[in-house]
Amino acid sequence: MHDTSPTSLSESPEDPFSVLRSASAVLDRRGRVVAWSEQATTLLGYRADEVLGRTVHEFLVDTGDEDVVAEAARACLREHGWFGLLPVRHSSGRRLHVGFRARRVQRLDSGDEWLLVGSLAHEITQWEIDRSVLDGFFRRSPIGVVVLGPDLRVLRVNQAIARFGGLPADAYRGRRAGDFLLGPVADWVEGKLQNVLDTGRPLIFAEQRCRLLSDPQKEIVISVSAFRMEDPTGRVLGVTQIVEDVTDRHRARRRLALLNQAGTRIGSTLDVGRTARELAEAAVPELADALSVDLLEPVTRGEEPEPDSLGPLRRMAARAVRPEGVRLMHPEGHLFFFPPDTAPHRCLAEHRPVLLPELKTGSGWIAAEPERARHALEAGVHSLIVVPLAARGVVLGVVSLWRSQRPEPFEADDLTLAEEFAARAAVCIDNARRYTQQHQAAEALQRSLLPSEVPWHPAVETAHRYLPARASTGVGGDWFDVIPLSGLRVALVVGDVVGHGMHASATMGRLRAAVHTLAHLDLAPDEVLARLDDLVDHLATEQRQADANAPQLVGATCLYAIYDPVTRHCAMARAGHPPPTVLDPEGQVLDVEVPAGPPLGLGGLPFESAECELAEGSLIGLCSDGLLLAGDRDIDEGLALLRITLAGTAPSLEHTCKAVEDAMLPGRPDDDVTLLLGRTRVLPAGHVATWELSAEPTAAGDARALVRDQLAEWGLDEELAFTTELIVSELVTNAYRYAGGPVQLRLIRDGHLICEVSDSSSTSPHLRQASSTDEGGRGLFLVAQLAERWGTRYGRNRKTIWTEQPLTANGDALSL
Template identity: 60%
Template sequence: MNGPVTLFRESPEDPFSVTGAASAVLDHRGTVVGWGERAETLLGHRAEEIIGRSAAEVLLAPGDRDHVLDAVAACLECRGWFGIVPVVRADGDRVLLGVRARCVTRGSPDCEWFLVAAPAEAVIQWETDRSVLDGLFRRSPIGLAEHAPDLTVLRVNRPIARIGGVSAEQARGHRIGDFLVEEDARTIDDRLRQVLETGRPMIFTEQSCRLRADPARERFVSVSAFRMEDSEGQVLGVTQLVEDVTERHRARRRLALLDDAGARIGTTLDVTATARELTEVVVPALADCVSVDLLEPVSRGEEPSQDGLGPVRRTAAKSVVARSEQVQYPVGELIHFAPHTPQGTCLAEVRPVLVSHIEGIDGLSAVAHERARQAQEIGVHSVMLLPLAARGLVLGLVTLWRARHPEPFEDDDLTLAGEFAARAAVCIDNARRYTREHHAALNLQCRLLPAELPDLPAVDVAHQYIPAGAVAGVGGDWFDVIPLSGARVALVVGDVIGHGVDAAATMGRLRTAVHTLADLDMEPEEVLSHLDDLVHRLAAEQEANARDFPNDQVTGASCLYAVYDPVSRCCSVARAGHPPMAVVTPDGKAGFPDLPAGPPLGLGGLPFEAMEFDLPEGSLLALFTNGLIQTPCHDVDEALELLTAELSATTRPLAETARNVVDALLPARPTDDVALLIARTRVLASERVATWTLPAEASAASQARALMNDQLSAWQLEEMAFTTELIVSELVTNAYRYAGGPVTLRLIRGPCLICEVSDSSSTSPHLRRARSTDEGGRGLFLVAQLTERWGTRYGREGKTVWTEQALPTTAPAGAGVPGVSG
């Protein structure tokens, strides 16, 4: 108040305002003794015409008079009355007026009546509005509070009094901060003050509401507010409507968490990642600390025990509470829960355990065991344990703690956490099953790939095999380095269509077939032709078995087969639907030879073509599968540029080059298997190779022995002369006897002593055991006994029979290492 008197302008909506209502005064007999100007305007009766006359006779119609007088008589006991009265205007029209009558006295025993009247429509509307206001304060389920401009409480209704924990009378004169915790009260005060200052209403703002008397219980209210003003616009305060929406808020939050869990749990087929996703969904939305413990076999992707018993391994954990690591076991630790503990009960009986209120150190000892004291220090007061079970198998359990969050876990929280656990359990079981299959396929793949590559005189090699990520699974990519006769080497890279165990098994069959064909010393195009026939037959077998094995993958593959000769520096390459290999010369120039493409393996009946080219010593060959260059990170052209850039650094070690290629081209989780084989060519020095052409005459064998003995003396291998002489004599004699034409003898000193005899015949010698009566047939048997390996390879103009002998352990220094120039 600014002074002793406070003035208000009457509202134009008030039907009984001075400017809107008619007034009259009646004496105790009902005679009109006073008549207002508004009454004359409203009813048409002038004051001089109606004063002194009976109001009932002038203003009431004969048919209404008795009813009105009876109603008025019934209200006399209250010394006043209020109602709708039919009144006759001066022009004879009958109108309805809302009339209020109050008894007044002038010092005599008789009383007079002061009447105020207004049109019935306005009065009824006013009464309806008053009833709404009365209902808001007395019967509405929504809380209503009136605040003065200084935000003290003027009036509250019963619902908001219940929220505040006081009666409506006790709330008057207090502030919000007297009932709510400081943080929540300050937020509401700030918003109400903003409504007071700006006049803009606040609509449906959700707000935390914690009482000072019970700060652990968190409520949520929906608040709307508007500024109160009088008819002149003077601010009278602010009114807020408050609805308790705690249950609705929690239900909405639970639905949001379930939706979030559906999107975030199970995004990978990895057991550990799935457990970690569960912890990220739960904390801090539902719990302050959470841990996921899986039975030991499950953590390895194996089948758990049917009874759910056994040690568990802490697979994932998350907390927002300081020093929680003092209570929780670290990730990776093996834990043994006794059967009588809540954890043991949860696993054995496959049922959730809820401990809403943990009482004292004894209560904590039941769930935190030897770490109960630390749990008490960080404020743990509520815990839930839920089993992880799917498809009839117990996989582990989830433990949820509350320490910082003041409210204890409730049954609704247990239901929500159970939904999380059920979804996570199915995803973990899927991941476990996939992990088991993935490990089986990966182990099969790794066992079928070469464990160690041989040290060969032809090439220096390095390799990389990168299995596909979890989604795609292990594929059928492979590589091989196969030593051939004459110090040559076969470099092989292939790719089987599909993924999983089927692809790995098919890869193993093809790799075995390549080894067999390589031992036959076939040309690259012939090797691919035989592989094509094999893949075609495998596809036919799978098609025939499709009824019994409907999920079998269709067999198909690609392959690149290269043969390098370190003596001639010639490289012969053929490919079947495979990316071409990269060639980098010693000066760093990289390129991709335009090799004939050839169809993929398995189409059948189509020819393959090989390409030959000479390589300078120290050239780099890179054979790879398409997973290296077909990635989401790069298009093919960009990948090939990156590949050549990494290969051009020819001075780096091969193993480092192979790693750099993989790092530059592949993402962290490749979508396809990758096999990479890098080889640096070597050349056998001329002093380690001796070649002679012998005439087709009877003295060829003796000439061969003499030449051989001289060469072994030059190589300081005289102790090998006797056995080598027998071998050379037998091979040259057979060539002279059965082939005709000149004979070529070649000796190669590498890791072993290689002897080759070539002729123009295509007849293959066969090893047999001679009978006692046979005069011959023991030569090749003798050769086989004196050598480590022997065999025959065919060329375009004849054949070559070759043998390999181990060098003596007393050979001169360097005799047992690859004899390469440079």
């Protein structure tokens, strides 16, 4: 039985009035059935023996539509026949709508008969739709259709393909599909179609760039789909190819992808130069064949440029597909002005983009020199875009884009994309500029709080390194100091405030100032750290009271060492800081155990000092943990590497610092790095004189005589001898009067003449103004007037009062 299901009908585009599909019957002039086909029986359910000789009205035509039947009968009498729909009755009684074609047939015996051919109405409708769709594909469809035979030669193309290739539709017949394409894309298309023909697997939306023979200068993107054609028996008839020009859609998709890529690539760091290079890498070669980024000079320094500034500019990035493209541009780091009336000059002056689709000689080419412009044009540069780098209402520079390799000029959509790139990059560059400005300010503050240079000191030869952390981390709170003390002693200090930024730098400055003050009180190392601990705790409390939301100061670490070149005595204490490295003159590491102590700011915990004697030429190395932990090392690995490096031979301490830097720092450190090296000196024995005086009334006189003889031996002038005798007499007298024990007198000759009187008393002398009736109280005042400096320091079970006098009247050191 003939299958009339909707599925089969919708899948079959065959003519419903074909001989094999349609029902047919022959009527005589009285409307009686004289012939009846098998298809008619299948369609209406009546057998031939049931209908032959009967009129149609008796069993077939629905009596409710007599007018329609009458009109159909009259139409059949017309010469050209009739076509229409009639409601008919199935043998089962149900009603069917059937489409009929009727035509009068002249018999040889001059009688007339009518041939009726009918098919279900919905089959006819579907067939008409199929014919309309097929006609639409070939005449009105905007998508190209190519029908190819088994040999992959064109059988037919639609009007879209004809317009696409610029040839009449008939001109394609007999040619191969790739005959109209340039380059390897033709073989690509042929290969894809052959695969569809061989395997039967359809090709769906395969996109490919190509150029047409009819317009070789224009690159387009086509989307190709294809399926294999087969007849009902499965015989392969060929391939139908569907071609669509998706250039605009592809470019839009590519632009979105480029913008997304730019958003992830541009601005990965807070570095102006790096951000400019990331912009160049994101745009070349996807958008342009060459690109340069030029920033106004203040921007590169982290400053804000003047409004409407036209230069100077500095080239921060230059990138091109071909090396000669970069050679045509100013080199990176080059400082220049754009000449008037050029595209970048107009862009800067007017704060708007400039698009030059076609560049010709004299068309406003951007090169600073005519010779450079000529070479650029000879290299094939033909199109230019210049867009301003503007963020937060400030123009920071310009971005210039060239095309030379691909023939298509820049167009409005490319300008829009370039503006998006520039806008994103400008915000990142401005953020980097602001950060650079803040970082430079913080770093300048930090460096201003550190010693600009370490003065020469007779106790130690010193060298140092301070390397701030990389910009992304922020400046830290590391510091170092070399502080001269009384008696030619020297204090070596290294400290580290926890945290980074302006707050850490400011706190470091306060701690460094406090260390200087405490050092001049001649306190022992452990006492200095104890008082620093109180200060850090006070700063934390002060900060909490000022701003509860501010980052809290956790604490700081510090190592404080005092070295005496006269006695070769060294005392050290540390508060949570890495231990010192001490080497003897032969480079062997000395085992100096300095108790760790708690970090500053914990409060209430004691600190301990370690003491040792160092031979002349010993090396003391103090550093921050930033040096030891660089390169992901742990503290023990860092200390071992530092000791090995310091033990290596080097001509000077500066070379030793450089060797440590090269060995221990793989790159810009994540944390501040501080290194302070000191090589010990010993004062010659001939420059020191020491006496023990018994507690007798003659002690002052004996001291004056000893001093007079020693100064004469040193060849010092009589005026200095007189003042020194007065100072020594007063100090020894006070020691005899108030201490009641043996007194030590010491003279040290260096840049100054230093007098030290030590006794066992812990009473500290005070300078006061004696009244006119007082018998005493003027001695210390006299000492203060005669000496350039004086002070008191305490040691174990003894106190020392010291004075310093210049070796000449004007304070200059005497050449010895």
